[in-house]
Amino acid sequence: MQQTRASSNRLYYLDWVRGLGAIIMLQGHVFDSFLKSGLRPREPYTFSQFVGGMPPALFLFLTGVTLAFLMDSTERKGLPARERFLTALSRSRYLFLIAFAFRLQLFLFGLPADWRGLLRVDILNCMGFSMAALAVMALVPTRNRAWTCAAVGLVVAFVSPLVSQLDWSGVPWMVRNYIAPNYGSFSFFPWGGYLAFGLAMGSLIRIAKEESSHRLMQWTALAGGLLVLGGQYFAGAPYTLYAKSDFWLNSPAQMLIKQGVTLLLVSVAFVWTRYGAKDGWSWVRQFGVTSLLVYWVHIELVYGRSLTFLKNSLTVPETVAAAGFVLLLMLALSTAKTHWHRVRAVLDELGWDFGPKPDRIPAD
Numbered sequence: 001m002q003q004t005r006a007s008s009n010r011l012y013y014l015d016w017v018r019g020l021g022a023i024i025m026l027q028g029h030v031f032d033s034f035l036k037s038g039l040r041p042r043e044p045y046t047f048s049q050f051v052g053g054m055p056p057a058l059f060l061f062l063t064g065v066t067l068a069f070l071m072d073s074t075e076r077k078g079l080p081a082r083e084r085f086l087t088a089l090s091r092s093r094y095l096f097l098i099a100f101a102f103r104l105q106l107f108l109f110g111l112p113a114d115w116r117g118l119l120r121v122d123i124l125n126c127m128g129f130s131m132a133a134l135a136v137m138a139l140v141p142t143r144n145r146a147w148t149c150a151a152v153g154l155v156v157a158f159v160s161p162l163v164s165q166l167d168w169s170g171v172p173w174m175v176r177n178y179i180a181p182n183y184g185s186f187s188f189f190p191w192g193g194y195l196a197f198g199l200a201m202g203s204l205i206r207i208a209k210e211e212s213s214h215r216l217m218q219w220t221a222l223a224g225g226l227l228v229l230g231g232q233y234f235a236g237a238p239y240t241l242y243a244k245s246d247f248w249l250n251s252p253a254q255m256l257i258k259q260g261v262t263l264l265l266v267s268v269a270f271v272w273t274r275y276g277a278k279d280g281w282s283w284v285r286q287f288g289v290t291s292l293l294v295y296w297v298h299i300e301l302v303y304g305r306s307l308t309f310l311k312n313s314l315t316v317p318e319t320v321a322a323a324g325f326v327l328l329l330m331l332a333l334s335t336a337k338t339h340w341h342r343v344r345a346v347l348d349e350l351g352w353d354f355g356p357k358p359d360r361i362p363a364d
Contacts, residue, residue: 012285013269014062016277019288020265021058026298026330028052030323033302034314044316056123056186057194057258058265059291063127064134064149064198065205067091071138071145072206081139088138092131099124102296109304121177126186129178130195133188142203149199153259156193160250161242163189181250190255197259201266213270221267227260283331290334298330 031048039045070091074084103118110117121129140148160181168176177185201220208216235253245251273285287294301307314322 012273012277012282013266014065015285015288016269016273016282017058017262017265017288018062018291019282019284019286020269021055021062022287022291022294022330023284023327024051025055025295026327027323028055029298029302030326031319033312034307034310034322035312035316035319036314037312039316042316044319054258054261056126056191057255058262059123060127060130060191060194061198061201061259061262063131064195064200065202067131067134067195068142068145068149068199068202069206071199072142072203074138075142084138085135088135089132092128092135095124095128095131098292099128102299105296106300106304109300119174121185121187123186125178126188126191127195130188130192133192134196134199137199142206146200146203146207149196149203153193153196153200156188156196157190157252157255158241160190160193160252160255161245164246164250165242165244181246183249190250190252193255194259194262197262201263217267217270220263220270224260224263224267227256227263229260231256231260286331286334286338290337293337294330294334297333298326301329302326 028048028051031045031052035045067088071084071088074087079087099122100118102124103120103122107113107115107118134149134152137145137149137152163179164181166180168180171180176182177187179188181187181189204216205213231253235247235251235257247254273282277285310322
């Protein structure tokens with residue numbers, strides 16, 4: 001029982017980081033949708049969108065971590081190589097189904113709408129494609145997978161500017177958007193590199209023993225700091241390895257900085273959930289355990305038709321208030337999802353009939 005509890009506690013910090021990413025994402029989308037156009041060149045909007053660039057990297061990294069757990073689990077069970085590969089590949093299929101269901105819902109709710117929106121490469125599509133591309137890592141033993149995937153992540157980062165320079169004119173746009181860097185899509189280059197780094201981190205977590213997890217987080221924080229400093233150095237260097245590179249689109253320096261910040265957040269979350277929040281309820285972690293639901297609902301709420309009267313019409317204080325309202329609304333939805341059996345019991349007492357009750361109430 002003690003081992004199970006320790007193993008469970010080790011994952012709290014990953015949920016906390018995912019929840020922080022969801023919170024940052026919410027404020028960024030509210031500012032992007034509701035703030036007056038004339039106020040966008042000012043500092044509040046610039047800062048909101050600058051910070052808002054972190055969540056996709058966080059989500060892809062954490063998806064890689066959970067994929068590494070799956071790969072390690074199939075390896076420990078002694079499954080043959082083919083089954084390990086197909087198991088990892090099936091996870092990408094699941095994400096693709098969710099991604100297309102999400103796009104279909106947005107399309108139907110937004111009719112009349114451009115059909116090409118159904119094929120947009122959003123963050124969920126990028127997760128599915130990246131997982132499919134890296135499913136072959138299931139064939140690599142966990143101890144070797146850590147450094148192999150770290151190397152793959154670096155290759156993706158440093159090759160991205162070169163991929164941008166290739167002639168993609170003969171490639172169908174729906175294929176090109178999954179691979180080549182562009183501002184309208186989450187392409188494999190460079191975004192897939194974050195999932196590769198997550199695979200490396202997840203493998204290290206599974207290799208590390210419980211008593212050495214603190215040392216792992218110390219090295220994680222050190223690596224994060226070095227990546228941030230290294231990325232800043234190369235971003236400001238007077239020379240470059242590339243004939244053409246866009247810092248906000250395909251620059252390895254930007255990717256290294258974001259990855260460094262991600263590793264620092266992971267180490268901070270580890271310390272906080274172990275010695276700060278501990279086993280108590282955490283509203284940040286609450287967002288993390290229902291991040292997909294929060295993502296799905298808030299996109300329709302913020303960018304859909306329900307709040308059209310607020311689009312591009314709020315001042316900075318009003319937008320901050322709107323962000324707070326959306327945050328509280330999504331927190332309530334998240335909590336209700338986690339404790340649905342309790343919510344249902346209250347509603348039943350108020351006369352709401354939801355059909356036959358389950359034979360057993362699941363434990364918290």
